[in-house]
Amino acid sequence: MHTTTDRPIRCLIAKVGLDGHDRGAHVIARAFRDAGFEVVYSGLHRSPEEIVRAAIQEDVDVLGISILSGAHDTLVPDVIEGLREAGAFADTLVLVGGIVPPEDERRLKDLGVAEVFGPGTPTDETVAFVREHVRERV
Template sequence: MSSEQQGESIRCLVAKVGLDGHDRGAHVIARAFRDAGFEVIYSGLHRAPDEIVQAAVQEDVDVLGISILSGAHDTLVPKIMSGLEEYGAKDDTLVLVGGVVPEEDRENLKAEGVSAIFGPGTSIEETIEFVRENAPER
């Protein structure tokens, strides 16, 4: 039973990491998550990995959605995952990556603990359904 089925809202942090200034997709997914009944926090632009980790831990989120289009996913996402692990939050946070991630980089990110990677053209419904089915129970 997901946390939403128990009457609790799924808490999500939608985060923009690094120098990537393209935030339209992050705003679209944040609004879609809100419309789906999730509680959504948006990090704002140009956040450092440690700022994202701090926000995720302090807000006690169930889901961390990292939006990245800069091509720096292979260095920034592992820093976030390492930070979550340092705080003991890696195992109970569903981490998603959205953006342009080449196929050859996806397995490395999943090995770091990323649960799913959603590229361009992924339907919002597919993303919402994935969160509902995989958000950790609290």
């Protein structure tokens, strides 16, 4: 649970790869802002390296990766590997939003993704998940 009182929960909503559909990313970014989180949006067509760099530069607590292209099984592991190599994974709650088949969801969670949210997930459910699982900053 996030109990740090010196700043709100900081989130990066990221679009990785060639996926150009960002409606869901904008919906969750708005829901997070409405919940009092600080939100940075990556913009479209970012590489895993750009996402990792932005997450570190913005000192985020949460990285939400929005992906609908089907490349989640390649791009998300690259992002997680980059966070690990940079020493930032332990402090970052990684979420994935989009269309992910159940067998791929399990693999992503085994790599360290905290949760996968599919289309139609109520935004208040996602906000509650973040509040419950974000790592405390000391």
